[in-house]
Amino acid sequence: MVNSVGFKDRVTETIKGKKTRVLFLSLLVIIVALLPLGVNNYIEEVMTNTFFYIILALGLNIVIGYAGLVDLGYAAFFAVGAYTTGILMRYGLNFWLTIPIAVIFCVIAGIIIGGPTLRLRSDYLAIVTLGFGEITRITARNLKVTGGASGLVGIQRPTIFGHKLYQITDFYYTFFILVILAIIVSLRIYHSRLGRAWQYIREDEDAAEAMGIDPVKTKLYAYMIGAAFGGVAGAFFAVKMTAISPETFAFTQSAMILLAVILGGMGKIPGAILGAVFLVFFPEIFREIGQMRMLLFGILLVIIMVFRPQGLWPERKS
Amino acid sequence: MPILEVKKLTLRFGGLTAVNNLSFDMDENSIVSLIGPNGAGKTSAFNCLTGFYKGSEGDILFQGQSIFRQKPYKITKLGMARTFQNLRLFKDMTVLENVMSGMHSRTSAGVLGAVLRLPSQRQEEKKIRQVSEECLDFVGILDKQDRLARNLAYGDQRRVEWARALATHPKLILLDEPAAGLNHDEKDQLVDLIRRIQKDLGITVLLIEHDMGLVMKVSEKIVVIDYGQKIAEGSSEEVKNNPKVIEAYLGKEDEE
Numbered sequence: 063m064v065n066s067v068g069f070k071d072r073v074t075e076t077i078k079g080k081k082t083r084v085l086f087l088s089l090l091v092i093i094v095a096l097l098p099l100g101v102n103n104y105i106e107e108v109m110t111n112t113f114f115y116i117i118l119a120l121g122l123n124i125v126i127g128y129a130g131l132v133d134l135g136y137a138a139f140f141a142v143g144a145y146t147t148g149i150l151m152r153y154g155l156n157f158w159l160t161i162p163i164a165v166i167f168c169v170i171a172g173i174i175i176g177g178p179t180l181r182l183r184s185d186y187l188a189i190v191t192l193g194f195g196e197i198t199r200i201t202a203r204n205l206k207v208t209g210g211a212s213g214l215v216g217i218q219r220p221t222i223f224g225h226k227l228y229q230i231t232d233f234y235y236t237f238f239i240l241v242i243l244a245i246i247v248s249l250r251i252y253h254s255r256l257g258r259a260w261q262y263i264r265e266d267e268d269a270a271e272a273m274g275i276d277p278v279k280t281k282l283y284a285y286m287i288g289a290a291f292g293g294v295a296g297a298f299f300a301v302k303m304t305a306i307s308p309e310t311f312a313f314t315q316s317a318m319i320l321l322a323v324i325l326g327g328m329g330k331i332p333g334a335i336l337g338a339v340f341l342v343f344f345p346e347i348f349r350e351i352g353q354m355r356m357l358l359f360g361i362l363l364v365i366i367m368v369f370r371p372q373g374l375w376p377e378r379k380s
Numbered sequence: 381m382p383i384l385e386v387k388k389l390t391l392r393f394g395g396l397t398a399v400n401n402l403s404f405d406m407d408e409n410s411i412v413s414l415i416g417p418n419g420a421g422k423t424s425a426f427n428c429l430t431g432f433y434k435g436s437e438g439d440i441l442f443q444g445q446s447i448f449r450q451k452p453y454k455i456t457k458l459g460m461a462r463t464f465q466n467l468r469l470f471k472d473m474t475v476l477e478n479v480m481s482g483m484h485s486r487t488s489a490g491v492l493g494a495v496l497r498l499p500s501q502r503q504e505e506k507k508i509r510q511v512s513e514e515c516l517d518f519v520g521i522l523d524k525q526d527r528l529a530r531n532l533a534y535g536d537q538r539r540v541e542w543a544r545a546l547a548t549h550p551k552l553i554l555l556d557e558p559a560a561g562l563n564h565d566e567k568d569q570l571v572d573l574i575r576r577i578q579k580d581l582g583i584t585v586l587l588i589e590h591d592m593g594l595v596m597k598v599s600e601k602i603v604v605i606d607y608g609q610k611i612a613e614g615s616s617e618e619v620k621n622n623p624k625v626i627e628a629y630l631g632k633e634d635e636e
Contacts (some may be wrong), residue, residue, distance in 0.1 A: 247495050254494030254501070255487055255508070262470055262481045269468040272430065274456035274485025274548055287491060 094238060098231045106230045108346050110302075113237035114295060115338035119322040120244045120331065121291025126320070127329030128252060129284035130264030131180075132188040135195020136319050138175075139168045139289040141202060141311035143296025148214040148306055149207055157220035161297050168293030169286045171198075176285035180278050195316050203308040213307030220301050233302045240298065241335075244291060248331055251287065260284055325366060327373020336374050381444060383408045383552055383584050384429075389438035391424055391608075398424040399435070400608035406552070406586060406601075411578055413587040413599040417628055421608035422588045423465065426556055429586075430462045431455045442552070457485045461550035463541045465557045465588075471530040475521065478529050478540050479512040482547025515543040518581075519573065535566045542573065552584045553577060559591045567594055574598050596620070604628070 098106055122136045146164040151157060179190045202208040209215070219228045227236060251257050259280045262270035271277055300306050318341060326337025344362070348355035366374065382405040391399040399421045406412045416422050427433040429440060431452035440448045447455050456462075461482070470478050487508060493501035516522040519539040524532060529540055538558065545553055555574075559567050571594060577583050589595045595602060596616040604612040604619055606628040612619050619625055 250497060251491065251494050255484060255489045255504070256491060256494060258477060258480060259484055261473060261477075262484075265470040265472060266468050268432070268452075269464065269470065270481065271452045272432075272456060272462050272464070272468075273481040273544065274453050275481070276451075276453045283491065 091242075095235075098234050103230050106234050108342060110230060110234045110237050112339055112342040113234075113241045114299060114302075115319065115322060115342055116241050116335050117237070117244045117291060117295040118319045119326070119334040119338040120241075120248050121288045121295065122319050123323050123329065123331070123334040124248065124251070124260075124291065125284050125288035126323050127334070128257060128264070129260040129281055131281060131284060132184050132191065133285075133288070133316075134188050134192040134313075134320065135175075135198070135316050136191075136288070136292060137311040137313070137315035138195045138198035139171060139292030140296040140299070140315070141198050141308075142168050142171045142289075143293030144300040144306045144310075145202060145208055145214070145296075146293070147297040147300045148217050151218055151301075152214070157218070157297075157301055158222075161294060164297040165290045165293045168289040168296075172285040172289030173282065176282045180281045180285070192313070192316075195311075195313060199308050199311050199313075202311070208308070211308060213305060213310075214300075215305040217300050217304045217306070219304065227301070233298075236298060237302075240294065245331060245335075247291075252331075256280070256283060321363070325363065325374060327375040330373065330375045333373050333375030340374070381408075382406055383443055384586070385439075385441040386425075386429070387439040387441070389425065389428055389440060390436050391421075391428055391433060392436045398608050399428060399605075401438075402605065402608070402610055403438075404603045404610065404613060406584060409578060409582055409584050410600045411574065411585045411587065411598050412601045412603065413589055413595045414603050414605065415589060415592075415595055416605040420606045420628075422605060423556065424608070425605070426462075426554060426588050430460065430554060453485065456548055456550075459549070459551035460554065461545035461548045461552070462554040463545050463556055463558060465560060467534075467537050467541060469529040469537055469540055469544075471528070473529060474525065475516065475527055475529055475532065475540050476509070476512055476525040479515050479525075479543045479547050480508050482515070482544045482549075483508040483511055486549055512543075512547055515547045518546060518576075519543045520569075534561055535563070538562065538566075546577070546581070546583075550583055552586065554586045554588075556588050557590060558587070559589060559594050567591065570594065571597055 097109065118136070118140060122133060125131050125133045125136070143164040146167045147157065147160040150160040150163060175191065175194045179187055182190065203211050219226055221227070227233060259270070259275050262273065262275060263277055263280055267277055322337035322341045323334050324337070325340060326335065327333030344359055345355050348358060351358070384406040386402055386404050389399055389402045390397065402425055414422050414425065424433060428435040431447065431450050431454070434449045438448065439446055442455070442458060442460055445458070447458065447460070470481065487504050489501040489504050492498070513522060513525065516525055519542050521536050521539050521543070524536060529537065532540065542558070559570055562570060574585055574587070575598065578585055587595065587599065599616055602614065602616055602619045603610060604622070604625050611624045611628060612622040
């Protein structure tokens with residue numbers, strides 16, 4: 063009653079804000095959807111690559127941003143997904159059928175890494191996940207079924223409704239749809255009982271436990287879901303590239319994805335997207351200056367982190 | 381049958397015995413206080429009951445079932461809620477979201493339910509919100525539900541803690557120094573609230589408190605401990621006149 067005026071103001075403001083937001087978002091979706099009509103293959107390739115990193119960043123965002131857990135070996139999940147699809151297709155399985163299997167394998171990998179380690183404090187967790195990432199890569203390098211150091215080549219391109227996906231535009235739209243799905247899944251989980259449980263644990267683990275939340279199980283869910291994102295991305299990555307090798311999943315890959323999440327702002331979906339866009343676009347835009355661009359890139363990252371440690375995307379809560 | 385039975389509870393930290401052979405019972409729907417001078421082991425005992433410390437020896441029965449050395453979240457699920465002495469709110473979340481945490485163990489929606497927005501999940505979300513609002517209304521801060529917890533006044537933050545504990549649908553609620561930092565009016569409201577928790581909600585209350593006035597006013601039974609041991613037990617009149625209690629308090633700390 064007392065602050066009914068303030069409340070009313072806030073409601074109208076939210077509606078207004080929501081309207082402009084919906085308008086802006088639909089405009090963005092339309093532009094991105096129509097983009098392939100007006101640009102060359104190179105831009106399409108860069109955009110597809112961006113979409114791919116957005117999916118990975120959103121997946122890692124669940125682990126780091128939502129649940130507040132460190133993961134320095136996220137590329138491992140993406141590797142498990144890519145290899146699962148690559149190997150199963152070699153044995154003649156249809157691509158679309160390999161996706162659920164890739165996801166299941168990734169979830170299992172998430173449990174294997176998370177189960178014993180989630181009782182650890184964050185700094186130890188960082189080291190264990192780092193090790194896990196390297197173990198996965200080295201295992202892929204030494205197994206016969208993964209093709210050793212040269213990896214898997216000649217992975218078949220998938221067909222959908224009789225249409226074979228092989229042009230860059232096909233993959234552009236495939237990854238675009240995946241990005242939209244990833245955003246919807248992220249949003250819905252975030253605004254659910256599980257999403258809140260992650261926030262409670264991130265804010266105060268003891269208090270969360272006193273409220274009847276099982277911290278280990280809840281964190282494990284974050285790993286499993288994050289891993290599933292990586293698995294889907296990996297499966298599509300395998301058929302887009304038609305070749306995968308262990309070096310694709312090196313530590314730098316994990317570091318890049320981590321960078322996208324931290325740069326954009328942990329726990330924020332637009333932040334993760336922005337981070338991924340920046341990460342892919344920056345080196346492309348400055349391609350002419352050759353090796354210097356990575357130096358410039360590094361300097362810029364340091365500057366951003368110094369002046370905006372909470373990430374590029376602004377904090378919303380008042 | 382008592383709702384809570386503490387049997388010869390002992391807690392040692394290395395060579396230090398924080399809780400020594402402590403035994404007491406709580407009747408269903410009663411208000412019991414655990415008091416003692418500073419450093420007497422009240423909070424240690426409290427943490428054993430709620431699972432945050434693992435007791436060394438003894439047993440704790442809640443509704444006839446042993447909860448000794450159980451994990452805190454399991455104890456909460458069984459129907460025992462707690463608050464914290466120094467506020468432990470989820471500071472960057474709204475008041476309502478804070479209270480919604482209490483409903484976690486009473487609900488079950490999983491990943492699929494959330495991703496597909498199943499009807500059962502939406503129903504559950506609605507119920508979580510409704511119960512949380514009821515709890516906020518009960519402690520009298522429903523109008524502040526959309527504020528961030530960190531922006532509330534201290535007294536209101538305390539209320540969020542109580543609402544959050546109530547949202548777990550406890551049969552027994554353990555309040556760890558709920559009056560700490562409250563002003564005179566707020567303390568009166570607290571007395572009223574504790575009585576309402578008992579009468580209106582039928583919840584048993586265990587209180588750990590420094591404020592003697594408050595303890596004497598609301599408690600049906602008082603357990604006094606010193607050096608981790610029980611030195612007296614009884615009604616406020618009995619405890620007040622017990623020479624051992626007087627001895628423990630006088631000369632050790634100033635009465636307020």
